Amino acid sequence: MRPERAWQRPAERQRGPRWVLGAGALLLAGLAAFSYRVDRDRLQSFRARALEAGFVEGDPVLTDLAREADPHRAALLLARAILARDLEPESQGARGAHLQQARELGLEALAAHPAAWQAPMIFGAATYLEWSIGQDGRLYREADRWQQPLLSSLSLSPGRNEPTQFLASAYLELWPALSEQRREEARHLVGRALEDPRHFPRLMEPWLERAADRQEAFSLIPKSGEAWRLLARHYADRGQWRAYVEAYDQGFEVKKELARRSLQEAARRQSGRDLRGARHLFLTAAMEAPLCREMDPLVEEALSQAPSGPFNPHYAAAL
Template sequence: MEPSGPLPPRRRSWLPRAGLVAVALAVALALVATDCARRRGHDELLALAATLGFDATPKRPGSRPLGERLRDEESLPRARLTLARALLARELDARRWRALPPEEAAAESARSEERLAAAERLAAAALAALPASWEAPYLLGGARLVGLLGRRDVRLVRAPERWEAPLALARERGPVFREPSQLLAAAYLEIWPMLSLAAQGRARTVLGEAFTDPATFDRFFPAWARIARTPRELAQPLPDRSGVWSRVASHYAAQADWPHWLEAHDLATRARTREIEELLAESRVRQRGGDRAGAAAAAVQAGARTRPGRAEAPLFDQAVRSRPAGAPAAALAGAARAWLEWGAALAPFAPVPLAPETLERTARGTPGLPPELVAWALVAAGDLPAAELVERRQESQWSEAWGGYLLAKAALLLDRGDPVAAAAALAPLHREWKRRPAGLALRLRLARTDPALAPRGEAEAAFAAAHRDRWEATDWRWRGGAALLELLPATSATGLTLAFDEVPAAGAVVAIQWQGEALAPRAVRPGSELELPLEIAAAPGLLRVESLAGGRVRPGRVTLR
């Protein structure tokens, strides 16, 4: 007789468990089927690549084979994008065409059409499966664009929406990715003469976006410079960065177009100053946040970009004082040496606009400085014992290179009321320095302080005899690429006339400083003279001239006016 009523618990508990097992088995079978389909899809993609003559083996040590990259993709649409990208990259690689013989190049061109068509199909299929992807429309538009360019197809201009629309969609969906803008920029530069005015306006926007990437700017700027008809048009899509304007200046220098070079140089200087200030602000923010290493790194970048002169001295001051005291910074060494050499040359004639702390930190924290420059910086900072320690360690300290240090040391001792020690410091001064205005002026100061240490009459006579109203080309001396002229004017004046003995045939641009203060750069031609409006006193002064562009120049006669 069959039992009536509900089943006992033990007899009915297998039913839900059986249902769960069935569901799990179905899921597992579905996963297996999906994985098998994915594997078959990957195998089909590899077979497609092989039929297209695509070399799936790595071309560089360390790069992964295409097969591995395809199998690593979790989905078939992503794998399609991987193959489409590889196919498009192959067609964009112009170097492979140059290495082929003519017959092979012709055959390769025919296969190129097949590869681009395959890349277009793969990208379209991936876009249908991944409608939010930026990469799929990029590859779709890229494949169409490269194909049209290769065939010089009129649809490139008559139906640009076929390639423009997907690339614009890729820019919209992936604003942080550069590839869509780069490809659009390359296309617009290729077909610029055929674009309408409206299309050229859109193209300038794309160029401006692409040029924000330094590598893209370096690659495409020569083509853009050939296209732009006016300097204004050339500058329109360019980002306001110092490196960009420096490249523009180089473009004008190659044409000896000095008026436009001066405009680009001015923009580069303004942008560089702003970038330095931004780095210094970043350094302060990092310092407040406790990131001392990041603060120091930003300060080093800022200091390394400064140029010696009164205008940028406060920026260099901030950069040096934002770093830990005594910490070496190799990246700052070039700028630090330039600043100290500039300061050492200026010091006998005018105050050096660098704080004592800056001078001391720069001297102690910059590797590879000449000892005479270290000693000068320390004595200029007021640390005479440390400077004398550097002095005692050298065997050649009385060479001409040590003249600036000995003058600074003697001046410091006179300021401290020790004329005897000052006279001892001047005793080994090189004879070249003794004849220069700075040496004559300091000896006169010593004689007026204590005539027993230096005959006052002789010092006054020598100083008076050195006053002049004209200086010849042989009076200039060179310090690196800069020409320096020490003046002792016979009278005060409102300016100088500066002639040049040597200027390149195409002209050049020179930077001029008087007492460390920069004048606006000037363009010069062979045989030209510059009228420099300056407030000149009848006291020792320093004129500095160096070439900024165009080649080497040699300054000649200088006359008071």
């Protein structure tokens, strides 16, 4: 080898790497531009799919899709919108028409982001609803095809309510067909779902119908004065007076327990110099306490110990 070939000048030595880097930069720029065009085209296709699914100009989903820059999030957004609309009672007649589209969108997002909790939830929920509305026997024979995605979504999002709510609703609908082991798991999920005050009114009646007896039914009612009030009213509206009295009495005890807890926490906050939090809890204890002589001392203590603060019409109306 000749020496001049072994000892090239720096400019000559760098010519090769510079060419490679330059070509690489052009290639990456081209890929980025191609990716942008693909993403833009996909995003525009979601608008067409939304219109095909029955959404019209002015629907919030179209506005949200126009703002979305990520195709996978757009797929989830549209699929969730279809599911939410098709779950409304007034959409009963047209439900099945677009659930397959929601299922396909969920499957697309699941393939792109297998660790995301929303994609398996949408896929499982859409599959369940499509088969349930169509009275498809696969709902029972191939239950894992809708159940496993929902359970996967539940494990991926322990703090999220949606998978719990949907699974609880599905299990209540299919209760007679569940094995005893699956019913035990379903009871746990139904109990968690009933704790959400937004969904309690919707799930209360199906649970009462499925519970083996009143004792089992009452065992899942959350410790909430409002929940027990709704339960008592449910029985009163149907003239089931013995059940009404039981629900009313248990609700009465729950209110007393909640008032005592609020009073204890208020005292703890006050000793920790959290006067604003203490005031809120003292007044909450007074509002939660049911009207009876037994609770009079608690109400007097709560009102006398509450730190002074600005007038609040919410407290004034309740007290």
